[in-house]
Amino acid sequence: MxxxxxxxxxxxxxxxxxxxxxxxxxxxxxxxxxxxxxxxxxxxxxxxxxxxxLDPWKKTQVARHPQRPHLFDYLEGLITDFVELKGDRQFGDDQAIVGGLGRFRDRPVVVMGHEKGHDTSSRLTHNFGMARPEGYRKAVRLMDLAERFNLPVLTFVDTAGAYPGLGAEERGQAEAIARSTERGLTLGTPMIATITGEGGSGGAIALAAANRVLMLEHSIYSVISPEGAASILWRDGSRARDAASAMKITAPDLVELKIVDRIIQEPEGGAHSDREVAIQTVGDVLEDELHALEGLSPGELRAQRADRFYAIGRLS
CATH class of the missing domain: 1.20.5 (Single alpha-helices involved in coiled-coils or other helix-helix interfaces)
Structure with a gap:
């Protein structure tokens, strides 16, 4: 390549x-x-x-790098015996979110995440990682399965946001995102989310209502894209650089704001410069974080998750 x-x-x-x-x-x-x-x-x-x-705008460019590892790369590098589970049992299968069962370092898990694709054909298949309602309803189905069989949930977040098309809105996009977020918050098994590239808006939080939220060093996480914020604030999308600096979207800012729990260091030159090292580093951190959550009861996991999210935005 x-x-x-x-x-x-x-x-x-x-x-x-x-x-x-x-x-x-x-x-x-x-x-x-x-x-x-x-x-x-x-x-x-x-x-x-x-x-x-790197300033926030340059980090945004790195987070969107087309050669950055995507979900399928993490599945190949970290998950064995992966069995994909498709469909939401209501409308159809959305390939922007891919998930299923597998083993993470000999531990059975439910794993899911956004897949952007790596070329024109796969990007169209996966809709550039922008999920429709059935994608989030599939995520809820997978979390239900995880609780039923007492399996940890690993999610990989990389999306510019949920798909805003007419059909998606007609099928209840906002409700589906809310249900997926709610299911994450009420899950009785450990859940760890990793922001691997872009974490955009509700489309990201729907898979990131977790006990621990991790973030790669050069990823971004925001309520709206810098271009979208610039268009709203200044009616000028070309001021995306200014918006990125003002929005506090980088990992150090988000750790300070207690929105993200831990930064995962990337290889020199970004995750795309040495994909194998980047993927194994993510795996080492996930293993460490899963070990820390072992032994917590379902009630303790829910309480920890609730405390974590209710604390966001508090000034005292």
């Missing part, structure tokens, strides 16, 4: 293009090993410096 560079990564892209040119020349005109090594060190330093000083 060809490397996709973001706007602020252009100097890195230029250096890496020069490295490729020298490597090609080395095959025909002699060795340029010293020059290549010097350029590689310079590119690594540029990448390290760039990712150490």
């Amino acid at each position: 060809a490397q996709h560079y973001l706007e602020f990564e252009k100097p890195i892209a230029d250096l890496e293009a020069k490295i490729e040119e020298l490597q090609a020349l080395s095959e025909t005109t002699g060795s340029f090993e010293a020059e290549i090594e010097a350029l590689r060190k310079k590119a690594n330093k540029l990448r390290r410096d760039a990712y150490a000083n």
Whole structure:
């Protein structure tokens, strides 16, 4: 897969293009090993410096990176014996949310999340991760199953928001999101949500009403997209950068506001730069968090979850 560079990564892209040119020349005109090594060190330093000083808008770009690991990557890297369960038993199956049963490091779990797709065909199949009502009703069905068989629930959140189409609204989009959020809050088994890319609006919280909410270092989590906020506040979508800075959508801000519990560090250059390391790091943190919730009764899990969410926004 060809490397996709973001706007602020252009100097890195230029250096890496020069490295490729020298490597090609080395095959025909002699060795340029010293020059290549010097350029590689310079590119690594540029990448390290760039990712150490990302502003909220740049983090938004990284969170949306097309090569960032998506749900299927986490399923492949962390879940064995996965069996997908489809449909909401009312209308149909929504592929923006995929879920089922599997084993996480030999522990049976219910796992679900948003899938955006990785190319044009899969993005259309999964509707770019924007779920319709039947997706959230499927999530409720899976949480019911988890409680019935006393299984932990792992969710992976990555969506710009719920799908706002006419058909979705006619079938009760807002009610479906509310029911999924409510089911998360009332679940009697451990639930851990991980924001892996974008956590947008009610479409995200419907899968993130959990005991623990984790967030990758360069992900975002907000009630509306920066572009949407800019359009409402200033009637100018081009001011998305200003909105991103004002909205407190990055992991450090959200931990300080007690909306997110823990930040998961990403590889240097973002999760897309070393997908395998990023996925295994998420797995290690999930294992640690699941262990911490072991032994809590259903009542204690519900109380902990309620206390956590009722505390959001309190000033004292």
